[in-house]
Amino acid sequence: MPKRGGGRPRNWRENEHFEHDDRTHTNTTRRVSFKPGTHKGKNKFRSWNDAKLQLLDDDIDMGATGGPPQPRRGGFRGRGGRMNSPAPRMHQVKRKFIIGPLPWYQIIIPHGAKHDKDLILRALLTFMSPEVFIPHYYSTNGHAAIFYVDDVKIAEKLFNADRKISMPDGFNMVVIVKNSVPTVTLNDEIKEKMKLTMAKRYNAATKALDMTKFHADPDLSEVFIALFRPVIMLAAVDIMAENIPDLEALNLNDNKLNGLDHLKILSTKLKNLKILYLGDNRIPFLGSLEPLKNLPLVELYLKGNPLVNRFSDHDIYISDVRKKFPKLLRLDGVDLPPAIGFDVAEDASLPPRQQSFLVDPSGQDLVREFLTQYFAIYDSESRQSLLDAYHEHASFSMAAYYISSESRAPPPMSARLNSYISTSRNLLRVRDRDHRKRLLKIGRLHVVSFLSDLPKTTHDLMGFAVDLLVFTPAMIVLTMNGTFKETSTASNPSRSFHRTFVIVPNANGGFSIINDMLFVTNTTKQQEEKPFTTGKLELPAATPVAAVAAPAPAPTAEESHKMMLGLLGQQTGMNEHWSMNCLQETGWDLQRAIFIFNQLHSEGKIPPEAFVK
Known part of the structure; x- marks a missing residue:
């Protein structure tokens, strides 16, 4: 008779593997007792919050049900009215795939170690055809086979393959998908591997380093060197600064970069960097590029990032990028029109500061x-x-x-x-x-x-x-x-x-x-x-x-009247005759003349001939 509280837990942990598979012909019936105070199984929680905390301690399981189980008060009364009769079989709620916050997913095949790697991968690829995927860092851990994928669509298809692939021994393949990133310990050996890989990607003739999809380089297949991890990126920048300090072009396309705060050091360690490619990453906002604003960039590539899609007007996008990088000549592979500016040398000195100006x-x-x-x-x-x-x-x-x-x-x-x-x-x-x-x-x-x-x-x-x-x-x-x-x-x-x-x-x-x-x-x-x-x-x-270097002599009364006559005519549009009459009636008070004109004009009392010139 099965033990109370049994059943295979769905939350798989490291070094914890299951000692049975589900056969296609197996049909077992398990009785459940609803007696109060008899819940003593291993998965006992004092509350549903305790259960959630237990799940959060591990990697995120990509399966989701309709909600937490609701405890039943009292016993179950069967058809004949007898207490503690077997509970009716409920329809199992279909689990749904949940997209995780990280771009990587861990795939676990319990008891996959007893099969060859090629057999497991061939079975998964056949089920998912015509989709293909690259299994990163394939390994075995106890009885389980483990690998990683970096595509959410592939992770969802693998999730849907759970118990749907029959293996040669008659068992259905169990596939567990978790949102998890491969781990790596940065040491001198790893840094040396990074240095050698970067050396083969460097073009000395153009002083350009291609770091596109760096983690997928064949020479790094045994370790996970992801540049979206700040500690890895900073180590890579240190290697550049030490070995190629005159670097002028850097390609960081397709590295799943998100936050760039730690890249502020580029302006101090790579002062000659003028070309930077950041395409096909996960940079969310234009403000995320703020740490790079001190770089003297003349070319920048941002296509493929969420920040580009936030602009409905391409001209505004170009303008806002140029505000951060005024020297930019090329954006997303397209030459930019010349920027409107002043023809002033960069080393031009400003005149000395004065407290007052006359x-x-x-x-x-x-x-x-x-x-x-x-x-x-x-x-x-x-x-x-x-x-x-x-x-x-x-x-x-x-x-x-x-x-x-x-x-x-x-x-x-x-x-x-x-x-x-x-x-x-x-x-x-x-x-x-x-x-x-x-x-x-x-x-x-x-x-x-x-x-x-x-x-x-x-x-x-x-x-x-x-x-x-x-x-x-x-x-x-x-x-x-x-x-x-x-x-x-x-x-x-x-x-x-x-x-x-x-x-x-x-x-x-x-x-x-x-x-x-x-x-x-x-x-x-x-x-x-x-x-x-x-x-x-x-x-x-x-x-x-x-x-106005030479002070002008004081004007005569006639010159002053002539000047006021011209100013009144400019501001009111009246001809010289009517402007003269207006000034004479106000005692040559220009401001009073303008005030009276505005008042009479608003009342419609100035005839049209006053504006005929």
Whole structure:
């Protein structure tokens, strides 16, 4: 009578082989007892989770059933009502093949050692015809025959061959398929075999090394040298660096490569590498090539990788690859069109860094005086005096955002920009056009009122970086960045800012701000380490650009009127007669003339003849 809990376990382990095969004519009946407390077989688990943990400890069995067995409570009542009658025979659930995460599969033939290798392989190939496969690393372990395949389709067909092939002795061949990779211990002997195999694959004339499908090389048939294993790849790179450091071309096609992080060392160990083939591998994303970006590649082959199929537009694929490898001339075997760039030598030196830039040195005194007066009022107790600094139709816009890693993590309380974020016009934050328009301040009263509500400050004038970009009689464009401290906030937090002023002449012979844009953010570590000073603003003499090297003489009133007349005609499209009338009626105030034109034009009050030239 068979022992309770018997039956051949389906989870085969190393050095564990079965002492019987299933004959085609064998028909045994096994009784099952469902008495409570009598489950004492070898496959006893306290819970289904315990059973799963036991399976995970071994290689992954590619068979799957409909789910875990559900224990029956109490005994089984037979047709006659007698307890503990034999359970009715259930239909066996068909097992399904499950694709494993690894590209290799172990094939186990229990009791295959008693047959010749050729007999077993011939029987499998006959069953799978016309499919063929290569049995890697065929060996025997106890009574079992073991080999590996590296194709999921072949592994599935071998899985389906289980118990369907009759052997000469009358037994059906049992075929067990597991997702498992052959093991190898990297030692000096293995490294020497790798070196000799790589030597025969090297072309000294072209300085090229062909490592295509390296693990399948006939000279490595007894060991598993897979380059997708980082330890093997790093050993191969060390051999290259030691013996062929001037290598220029490397072919790594069809090696089942996935992660490439460990290949970052290629740029330091093989500095002359310019051609790299990575086709027919398993590289999932273009970002996986990031460790190779420092290689001066002129040719790259990626066809056959999943990353290529992620691009629906081939031009975008080429563009994104070129961003990582700017010197690339050939991709996937096709010559690339010349890249659009600047004809600048690689060793060209940039001009020296300047803290400030002045397009015209004659504007140095004016800029210094203007900024000193402006921020003296801005940092005072009351900002109402700034009304004189702004044009009647001035506009003001402010944006605020956290920079660096602080945009991904809550900043400390002292560094938060709550006073600015709520009224920020950041285009990425405020998407509603009407809301964005309401946050734009128009008119000097609205601008100064808004500025007065911002926290009180003191600016580090000595640390300002000032750029004078436009300096003409009709317009001045001035940008600056630096730091300030909030004097009315607890702990006096420091802020970083960037500001742009567009300045125009006013009717009183002075200057007014027509447009003001402010950006506020948290300070960087470099800004926090610099000492905070409140001294006088200093603008070092800057070298002017050649086009405006000589300062222009101050224009006469007639020249100024002529210039404004031309600017108004360009912006409005009106002819000279109507432009002249508009400027005369506004007292030759260009900005006011433009404002009135826009208002009348929107109301349809400007006749068509004003645009006839």
